[in-house]
Amino acid sequence: MAGEKEELAAANALIAIVESGKADQAKEAEELFDSIPVDSKMKPVAAYSLALVQIREHQFSEAWKAVITPSKEHDSVSDSIKLGKERLKLWLLLEAGAADKAEPQFKRLVTMTLGADAAVVDQTVSCGFVGGVVGMLKSNPDSSCI
DSSP: OHHHHHHHHHHHHHHHHHHHSSSHHHHHHHHHTTTTTSTTTTHHHHHHHHHHHHTTOOOOHHHHHHTTTTOHHHHSSOOHHHHHHHHHHHHHHHHHHHHHHHHHHHHHHHHHHHSSTHHHHHHHHHHHHHHHHHHHHHHOOTTOOO
């Protein structure tokens, strides 16, 4: 049980770093992330939080590694976290100009968003994101992605 308390404290500290909006916190966030075992139910939340911090600090390749970090899928991982990670993956792929990988990710995100299990708020956020991505891509005549 002490391990779970420490994992929760580390995850909460990561969330606090995200919410603070301060720069130069990626190293601290990485240390907190690394302190949480792969099989912890907190690992997906920690990965999402770490990726957000790294994106804020323009560490895009590190953020990609965080969102694809293997973790044991727990029943307790919310669909919001799962969809959030999928949105981050798409954004990072587009940012990297990886059109060949972005298209299947786009389709995966749309399929998950339209799934019967997705909450209305998750569907709304993801639909807004997808719409923004489509608008951004249509406004760029050089983009062959999606």
